[in-house]
Amino acid sequence: MFKKLRNAIGQHVGQPLSNLGARLIPDQPRRKRSWLYFRKALALWLGRDKSTVWLYCDLPNIYEAKPLEVSGPVVFKGWALSARGIASVSFYCDGIFLGEASRGIARPDVAVLATHLKQSTRSGFHYVLDSSGLSAGLHLLSIKAQSIDGSTASSTCTIRVIYSPDDYAFWRSKRAASPGTLAWMKRHAGKLLDQPCLSLVMAIPNETQPAPALATIRSLQEQAYHHWQLCIACDKPAFERFGEPLVRMAEKDRRVDIHVEPFAGPGAAPHYPIDGDCGEFLGLVDAGDLLEPDALFEVVYHLNRDPDVDLFYTDEDMLVAPVVRDRPILKPDWSPELSQRMHSVGRLWLARRELLLQTGGLSPDLDAVKECELLLKLTRAARKVCHLRSVLYSRSRPCQASSGPGQPVERMHYSAEKKDMPVLTAAPFPLLDLEQIRNILMVMLDHLGDVVLTFPAIRRLRSMFPHAHISALVGSWSESLARMNGCINDVLTYDFFAIDSSDPHRLLDLEEKRRIEAWLSSRGFDLAIDFRREPETRDFLRLSRARYTAGFSRGKNAEWLTVAVPYEANMQRLRPRRHVVQELVHLVEMIAIAGRSDLSPQIDVTDAEQAAMAELIGSLLPRNDCLLVAIHPGSGRPIKCWPAEYFAGLADLLVERLDAKIVLFGAISEIALVQTIQDQMRCRCESISLAGRLTIRQFLAALKPFDLFVGNDSGPTHMAAASGLPTLCLCSGTIDPTQWAPVGPATLVIHRPVICSPCYLRDREECPFDVACLRDLSVDAVWSAVIRTLLPRWAKLAGTPEFASNVERRKRLLGDFPQLGVENERNSDRVSSPS
Secondary structure, eight states: OHHHHHHHHHHOOSSOGGGHHHHHOOOHHHHHHHHHHHHHHHHHHHTSOTTOEEEEEEESOOOSSSOEEEOSEEEEEEEEEETTOEEEEEEEETTEEEEEOEEEEOOHHHHHHOTTOGGGGGOEEEEEEEGGGSOSEEEEEEEEEEETTSOEEEEEEEEEEOOOHHHHHHHHHTTSOOHHHHHHHHHHGGGOSOOOOEEEEEEEOTTOOHHHHHHHHHHHHTOSOOOEEEEEEEOHHHHHHHHHHHHHHHHHOTTEEEEEOOOSSTTOOOOOOOSTTSOSEEEEEETTOEEOTTHHHHHHHHHHHOTTOOEEEEEEEEEEETTEEEEEEOOOOOOGGGGGTSOOOOSSEEEEHHHHHHTTOOOTTOOHHHHHHHHHHHHHHOSOEEEEEEEEEEESSOOOOOSBTTBOOOOOOOOHHHHTOOEEEOOOSSSSOGGGOOEEEEEEOSOHHHHHHTHHHHHHHHHHOTTSEEEEEEOGGGHHHHHTOTTOSEEEEOOOSOSSTTSOOOOOOHHHHHHHHHHHHTTOOSEEEEOOSSGGGTHHHHHTTOSEEEEEEOTTTTTTOSEEEEOOOOOTTOOOSSOHHHHHHHHHHHHHHHTOSOOSOOOOOOHHHHHHHHHHHHHHOOOOSSEEEEEEOOOSSGGGOOOHHHHHHHHHHHHHHHOEEEEEOOOGGGHHHHHHHHHHOTTGGGEEEOTTSOOHHHHHHHTTTOSEEEEESSHHHHHHHHTTOOEEEEOOTTSOHHHHOOOOTTEEEEEOOOTTOOOOOOSGGGOTTSSHHHHTSOHHHHHHHHHHHTGGGHHHHHOSGGGGTOHHHHHHHHOOOSBTTBOOGGGGGTEEOOO
16 A cells, blocks of 8 residues: 555646645545555655655656656755755756756645654755757656665656757847837937947848848838948849839938949958948848847947947847748857857947958958957957847858858857846836837638628727738639728738638748748838637737737747737637627727827826925935936835845945935835945945835925836836936846836836746745745846936936037946956956956
């Protein structure tokens, strides 16, 4: 009996141990008696030897004979016990140490069975295995628990690593610039002190198709930074074939310049003249490659922080299919040694025009290998090379270049260090610009009844966009029905489903997807909507290359949608809450709400209240020309609070580097926390505390003279953001900033996109990682976020008209050096690594 019960423990997955009785004997009258026998047997097993170490993994089930299939991050949960105490729980793969699990997690189910062991109450462990760092195939995974006296216990299993592009897509979705972040960039890009023109040269040889070239141009038109120029060098035969859409686009957008000439031969690059009409920085882009919307903004932003940079390069990935991005290359920061063993620059790169002319320019025979040679010359001649640690460029075809004979390009996977880099985001208001939507695609590939039910939603869509051109993509059987709807301007047909709804739909191969992409993307849709709730047709939205996309979403099946509306899946014996027509109209209404920019909370205080608080702060801080920073270090729950010593370090940096004055706010219960921060500050004399001294109205009135507000995810941070003050919110992993970010025109949120977020935990003791999402959010990372949040105040930081030309002063104020007055040690090697 004992052996049977012990084997049952090995088959138990993810449930309390008290459920095992029901699993062993489903007969209800015998369940209670069986559970008593089981508890007695397990207690005997746990207490048979004081030197024994007990180890068990609840989740996933590693005790089956067949290999455990894993993909991406995998969470391991279990418990380990010893009468002497557990020293560590370690994970090994093929004999190589991976890391130690987090211990001390509450396990009340184990405590009930092992009452004689004090450690049983918190005997749980938690570990996240990121299988993306392992090669595909079979591996031997070992879990080893070691007690304080050296005794060990281990469990092993075979895992099969299956790589899926969805793993990278999910990782990328949590780190790419959100619509709110892009809106923040567009609002404040005009406040950058230097706004150089960035020129990109694109070659269009004879074999190029029109759709990829147009897709690249559209990716540039969506940039948050608008001062760019696209120099198209077009082969004469290619221009004769599809030059008309390029000319139309150039007429609408003066930033597109077309230069037509015959190429030297197959595979040859263009000879685009680099003259005074080109921008201050130049780079190359291939037809079909895509730039992320924040790519050029990031280049110019970091150029403002360090004007000495002569060459920028970014991370990249590859378009392995029309709707799939994969094969990320997250490159190391630049050092001269890297150029000797690998091509570490790649795309996207932008070099200063004078430097490019000095090293030979863009010659007509510039193929992939010679581009590497050119980049090597550029890096050697540049004063400083800056690596932007973001995937900002997607290649449409693999790079064939190499850094030397027989040396292939080395692919670098995204490492744990880069995965955990903090991310800046903002509240997504607005998600889309309704005034720019003039061409709409509606995907309605279902059958006749489904198409009829979309008509009320189409009527509402027409009332929202009375002058837009609306196209419907339907099956051939629905064409005549769609043409009867007066709100539809054009009808496109594609038979994705069979005419008989009981038959399966078509499976699109890569070539068919490319054909659909060329067909739909050439029409230049601004908005694409899929009215089907299930995800089978969702790829048509991405294939259309529309600027905005909208549809239903459940789980992780459409992270890329601009407007995603959750829906309830059909379940047996469960009555739906509303009719399908209402859901379709609701989807259109959500598009209207996503385009509204008037959703920021409005908080008004009287002029008298503001004057009174200004007088109070003025009496405490006589200087009114300095940078005034408000810090609120508290929150309703300790699990959401950045450590006090980190706030003290940030306050010292603000005082030492920006000559700021610090005002600490807080409730009566937070007076001790504010006092702790002041005690740990080196520059305490430059700070004052108003903790516990102000009412809510007085706090709001006091915010007007401040230049920056820094705080945790708390009520005061939301109020500061709503007042329009530049606000930086330090967000823990307990919530998702996309849903709970403070709303304001100049607000940013910094957070670490850890795998367990959002966890929605309430108590710090419940977190198995000791709130690493905040504890590992370094002062340096927050300092870089502070400089970005202060972008609306950069003119005030400058102080003098000569600031733009005073490089050293700008680097001192906006740069990212470890110490004031001490040059970064790597600068002598022409290395730069912005956060």
